[in-house]
Amino acid sequence: xxxKQDQLNAAAKKIGIGAIRRHVLLCVGDKCCTDExxxxxxxxxxxxxxxxGLSAGDAVCQRTRAGCLRICCHGPVMVVYPEGVWYHEMxxxxxxxxxxxxxxxxxxxxEWIFARNAIA
Numbered sequence: 001x002x003x004k005q006d007q008l009n010a011a012a013k014k015i016g017i018g019a020i021r022r023h024v025l026l027c028v029g030d031k032c033c034t035d036e037x038x039x040x041x042x043x044x045x046x047x048x049x050x051x052x053g054l055s056a057g058d059a060v061c062q063r064t065r066a067g068c069l070r071i072c073c074h075g076p077v078m079v080v081y082p083e084g085v086w087y088h089e090m091x092x093x094x095x096x097x098x099x100x101x102x103x104x105x106x107x108x109x110x111e112w113i114f115a116r117n118a119i120a
Contacts, residue, residue: 015060015062016055016056016057016060016062019057019058019059019060020060020061020062021059021060021061022061022062022080022081022082022083022103023061023062023063023064023080023081023082024045024061024062024063024064024078024079024080024081024103025063025064025066025069025078025079025081026038026041026042026045026063026064026065026066026076026077026078026090027066027067027068027069027071027075027076027077027078028041028042028065028066028067028076029066029067029068029069029072029075031068031072031073031075032068032069032071032072032073032074032075032076032077033075033076037075037076037091037092038075038076040091040092041076041090041091041092041095042065042076044092044095044096045063045095045099046063048095048096048099049061049063049099049103052099052100052103052104054099054103054104061103071086071088074088074089074114075088075089075090076089076090076091077090078090078098080102080103080108081119082118082119083108083116083118084116084117084118084119085102085108085113085116086113086114086115086116086117087109087112087113087114088112088114089112090112094112097109098112
């Protein structure tokens with residue numbers, strides 16, 4: 001195996017590729033929210049996923065910080081796949097509930113959802 005392939009395999013293993021159950025993308029762009037609000041939500045999401053054990057193991061929730069999800073209002077905007085649930089105003093104060101109810105218990109939070117587009 002090549003050095004490049006070894007590096008790629010190690011990186012994939014480190015983030016749990018093969019055990020990913022959900023993928024959360026959080027827009028922290030400056031069109032839908034301020035840099036401070038977006039950054040704070042991102043840091044809270046990272047820490048909460050780590051604290052509850054979703055950043056490693058058999059049921060990983062992959063996370064991606066996005067510069068723009070093209071919904072340039074009422075941010076931070078978040079989408080959770082494979083359900084394709086789109087949330088608005090995902091500020092720090094909402095992250096704990098989102099992780100507990102949607103990512104752990106599998107129950108999307110209806111009052112925060114503005115769109116759906118599941119991936120089959």
